[in-house]
Amino acid sequence: MNGYRHRFPRYGTIGLIVLLLMETAIFCSQTEAFPEVSWWQITTVATPVCWWAYILIIDAWIYRRKGTSLLTARRESLVIQCILSIVFWSLFEAYNRVMPGWRYIHLPQDLSARLLGYAIAFATIMPGIFLTCEFLESYDCFERVRMPQVRWSQGALVGSVVIGAIFVLVPPFMPTSVRGYLWAFVWTGWFFLLEPFNYWRGMPSIYRDWQHGDPSRMLQLFAAGVVCGLLWEFWNMWAYTKWVYVFPLGQNVKYFQMPLVGFLGFLPFALEYFTMFHFVASFFTRDDKLGL
């Protein structure tokens, strides 16, 4: 038994081919290979293409292991994830206008092409994280890890909401010179703010997991955040259209172009997206639409 009980879907193979072709283009753009080809024009779309290919591959792999996956059985959930992914990331982009975090370079001049590119790229964030998490879960990663049970009082939950509200609201109001140092609060604030509501409303909740002494889902999300963070930076590094980090912290120690200290943000970011998704979903259904 190797754990694979189903065929690898064709779309996964297509994703693999597309990813390899784009990787080849990225490699060629950094070397002198085939100088007559304008590689930069192809690597302009490297980020969205690589990420959509990654989604196809990892979803196919999940299908091969479990016999069910987001693209084969829960397509409406994929659409919702894509929409929410754009909506939530637009919010962080708004923070980015106020607090120096990152900026994009070599964007298309045409506004409609730029907006379409934003939408296609931002839509991959949430499915990318959640599929990676589901993939790790299919290997029972961290399933046996246990932690001391946390007893949640109403006071503690209300305190979490207050702390979260302070974390998400205060940084933009701080002096301009200080704002860039406060990204950690934005990356954790939404989790603290919304998680109690998921707990109260009976939605899948990290706080409830802690109550049961089960940190496996949190650790899977952390791991998914790290994996996606590594890939974001890896595919971003040599792309023509890309982002560069401008926050004033740890710029001298970097992984690819990401200051290493900023890498810590990917851990709570995955939790934050999980919490935000279920918070919005709770207004429409009490079902677990992610199944993580």
Add this chain to the structure above:
Amino acid sequence: MSDTIDAAAQPTARLDTLATREAAGRPPYIPVLDYVRLAQGFYFVFWGLLVTVLMEAQLLFLSELPLFAELFLGLGVLATVVGTWRLYQVHSLGDAWHSRIRATLALAGLMGYFCLFVYLWRRVPESTYLLVNVIAFGASGILYITAFDRAVAALAANLGRKDMALESRVFGTGNLGLLLLPFAGVIGYIAASAMVQKSDLLSELRFVLSRANLLVIIVLLLPFSLTLSLAWSCKDAVLRRLSNLDQADRGVDSP
């Protein structure tokens, strides 16, 4: 044994009553708790919308405003969301009400989302991205009150209040004609003139706002204020029903 039989018989008897009421064309049975939710919901929506619109107007027109005053916008939107949430919790008014109030709640959520952009835009007014989201906040607000009017029409039908149902339809149409269309027109004009004159949205918006006629603004906000009055009269109608129920429980004849 008899207790078991009685307890099992109660839901059937209740269903019979509901079916009889519907067949007789009488308003459906509304539990007391739902009346309380309705009253609270309309109360919160009234004050929330009022504070939101006043603060949004000030934030657009005045560049210098203390942070304390700015916070009232968030409080207004929060009150609107909470009020709409209370209305959404009312399940006894039928499918039409529920689907409409659900759409209203979704729009209240959008208002809450875009409200954050207003605060961020105040910090960096020259950002076109943030300004576009502020415009989306305005659009979601207008759509919210239109959806709110539609939900009130469903409530009025349930309460048997034909006058209120008519008012909500008229005000809803007024919101579309006097608020949404001019809003879309102004935004279209600003975007077009920014493109033609190769300037930015903010300059064009400031130019339009500086030329805004007070009388025109009052006329434009008329359907909005009528919607607010509708929310208040809904709250009064619900409280009156609640009071009548209370008097009936105590054996007092209702007027």
